[in-house]
Amino acid sequence: xxxxxxxxxxxxxxxxxxxxxxxxxxxxxxxxxxxxxxxxxxxxxxxxxxxxxxxxxxxxxxxxxxxxxxxxxxxxxxxxxxxxxxxxxxxxxxxxxxxxxxxxxxxxxxxxxxxxxxxxxxxxxxxxxxxxxxxxxxxxxxxxxxxxxx
Numbered sequence: 001x002x003x004x005x006x007x008x009x010x011x012x013x014x015x016x017x018x019x020x021x022x023x024x025x026x027x028x029x030x031x032x033x034x035x036x037x038x039x040x041x042x043x044x045x046x047x048x049x050x051x052x053x054x055x056x057x058x059x060x061x062x063x064x065x066x067x068x069x070x071x072x073x074x075x076x077x078x079x080x081x082x083x084x085x086x087x088x089x090x091x092x093x094x095x096x097x098x099x100x101x102x103x104x105x106x107x108x109x110x111x112x113x114x115x116x117x118x119x120x121x122x123x124x125x126x127x128x129x130x131x132x133x134x135x136x137x138x139x140x141x142x143x144x145x146x147x148x149x150x
Contacts, residue, residue: 026094048134059138061087061124064148066116070103072128072136079109082136083129087113089122092141117144 032038056075062068068087072080085103097118103111111128126138143150 049137052134052136055136057136059126059128059136061126061138061140061142062149063115063117063142063144066114066147067112068101068103068115068117069106069110069112070126070128070138071108071110072130072138080130081109082111083131085111085126085128087127088125089115089117090125092121092123116147119144119146 057080058073060069060071060073062070068089070085070087072082074080082105086100087103088098088100090098099115099117101113101115103113106112120143122142122144124138124140124142126136126140128136128138130136
């Protein structure tokens with residue numbers, strides 16, 4: 001009976017320790033470097049977001065054939081000329097595969113970078129310099145399957 005209890009609790013403890021080690025090594029839990037500083041700029045960022053929404057611009061992100069593309073369109077659907085586009089892609093729970101890409105303008109009004117993100121869920125942060133006071137920001141969660149957005 002004593003050996004059975006020791007084996008039972010031994011399994012439980014070893015599983016808990018294993019899960020804790022895996023959780024600690026896979027994600028730091030860090031969202032911002034300094035939450036106090038981030039809180040000081042929250043209202044400013046919210047105002048920037050409302051001003052950006054008032055423009056009525058829409059962005060389209062896609063990944064296919066080993067490349068990622070982004071297109072920003074105005075209310076009428078016409079492409080907006082941008083001075084620079086930078087995309088940061090990261091996994092929601094790890095920093096191991098983070099990548100920042102500088103996009104290149106294409107003839108059709110879109111912007112492209114050669115990059116084949118791995119399958120799975122990605123958080124894509126796009127900053128586009130459209131000549132405004134602040135960069136146009138677009139953040140979205142995308143799912144990549146077989147090398148293309150779904």
